[in-house]
Amino acid sequence: MAGSAFAYWAAQHGFTPTVVDREPRASSRISRVEIGFGGVGVLERMGIVDRLADEVGPPPTVEFHFRDDAEPVRVPAASPETTLVVRRDPLLRELRALASANAEHVFGDSVTGLEETPDGVDVEFENGPARRFDLVVGADGLHSTVRGLSFEGTEADHVHDLGVTVAIFTVPDFTGQDALSSVLVRPGRGAMLSDIPGEDALEAVLLHRRPRGGRDTERETPEELAAAFAEDGWHVPRILDEMSRADVRIAPTRQVRLDTWSRGRVVLLGNAAFCSDPMSGMDTALALKGAMSLAGELARVEGDHRSGYFAYEAAMRPHVEHAQWMGEYTVDGVAPSGGSSGLRLTRAAVWAGAVATRVTSFVTGGNNLTDAGPEFPFERYAPAGERDTV
Ligand SMILES: Cc1cc2nc3c(=O)[nH]c(=O)nc-3n(C[C@H](O)[C@H](O)[C@H](O)COP(=O)(O)OP(=O)(O)OC[C@H]3O[C@@H](n4cnc5c(N)ncnc54)[C@H](O)[C@@H]3O)c2cc1C
The missing domain is CATH 3.50.50.60 (FAD/NAD(P)-binding domain)
Structure with missing residues (x-):
């Protein structure tokens, strides 16, 4: 570019x-x-x-889902x-x-x-x-x-590696969202879905903070990422299912x-x-x-x-x-x-x-x-x- x-x-x-x-x-x-x-x-x-x-x-408007039992925090577009x-x-x-x-x-x-x-x-x-x-x-x-x-x-x-792995891939539009990025935030990890202009598809992004932070130069595999998100609800099970079939780009954030x-x-x-x-x-x-x-x-x-x-x-x-x-x-x-506590601080900052x-x-x-x-x-x-x- x-x-x-x-x-x-x-x-x-x-x-x-x-x-x-x-x-x-x-x-x-x-x-x-x-x-x-x-x-x-x-x-x-x-x-x-x-x-x-x-x-x-x-x-997009951005919706942050911090808790399953609460309304998302919305940041206007x-x-x-x-x-x-x-x-x-x-x-x-x-x-x-x-x-x-x-x-x-x-x-x-x-x-x-x-x-x-x-x-x-x-x-x-x-x-x-x-x-x-x-x-x-x-x-x-x-x-x-x-x-x-x-x-x-x-x-x-x-x-400089920021210590977080990011995985990006395209999934079918299973939410019907429009001009929206919705984000699930959990300690050390997050999942995001955003619509793609003119396409019947969403961009899915997973971020995972690696245990050894920026010193780890090894790339995480889709299987390791799936294990890190295995307990999460929201749209995560569907995202992980789609990831197993997708062309996934995985890299550290740098x-x-x-x-x-x-x-x-x-x-x-x-x-x-x-x-x-x-x-x-x-x-x-x-x-x-x-x-x-x-x-x-x-x-x-x-x-x-x-x-x-x-x-x-x-x-x-x-x-x-x-x-x-x-x-x-x-x-x-x-x-x-x-x-x-990091999650609570982040929620307060985003709010x-x-x-x-x-x-x-x-x-x-x-x-x-x-x-x-x-x-x-x-x-x-x-x-x-x-x-x-x-
Ligand atoms: C996953 C991801 C998501 C992104 N999302 C956004 C976003 O939402 N908003 C945003 O603003 N930006 C985003 N970006 C960044 C954006 O896409 C570009 O990377 C950014 O604009 C920087 O562009 P660049 O031209 O400097 O580098 P690049 O886009 O990386 O282009 C480098 C060019 O150099 C060429 N090249 C590389 N090595 C050589 C070589 N040895 N000899 C000859 N040619 C070579 C490559 O073929 C390429 O054409 C994202 C990037 C990534 C990876």
């Missing part, structure tokens, strides 16, 4: 980007993404929101003007199509070597011949090869934390630089805003990439810190640590948040707390001909 968005914005500013992606097809096992926190503003400026009209749904839910594959395809119209694409290849020279970076590829580029943007995701080649330290120094996002002419973007964790619901917005910011700042500095990288990092750091805080907060809200959200929504005429976060200077990054003011 970040790479395609950057290619689009870089081309708008007059650069000639080349995108290298080892995956020829834009597809994933993630069915839906919720995009808020300024991400919709970037998509609108790319003209993508209109083209995705059939794939988009409204932001964010404003549809600032937040949307979209099927991930059509979004990826639209971003790629837009990038392809504006940039050279090399699919099915990967970078194997980066050597900086005074006036460029010599790049070696797995399959194609070596080439020289002025700048290299590593937007190659959580396990970034560019980061591994250019930055000191190993992946273990940069990628964040990428780096002291700096650039080394010489190489800079990182998106999950490669600042993954905040899928549960924050903010990584797409971060990737899109980061792409617009990086291209915009480079366009303002007339070839002085160091100043451009510095300004990009200064602009994006507050957004990333907010998102990474949200990532940890959300994981703790759905799979609370601290046993039964207080729900009340605060209602008040905020009332006062601001529709926006709620989940729309909060640092302001993003869209106008600063608009290509010169599209700015309202110079």
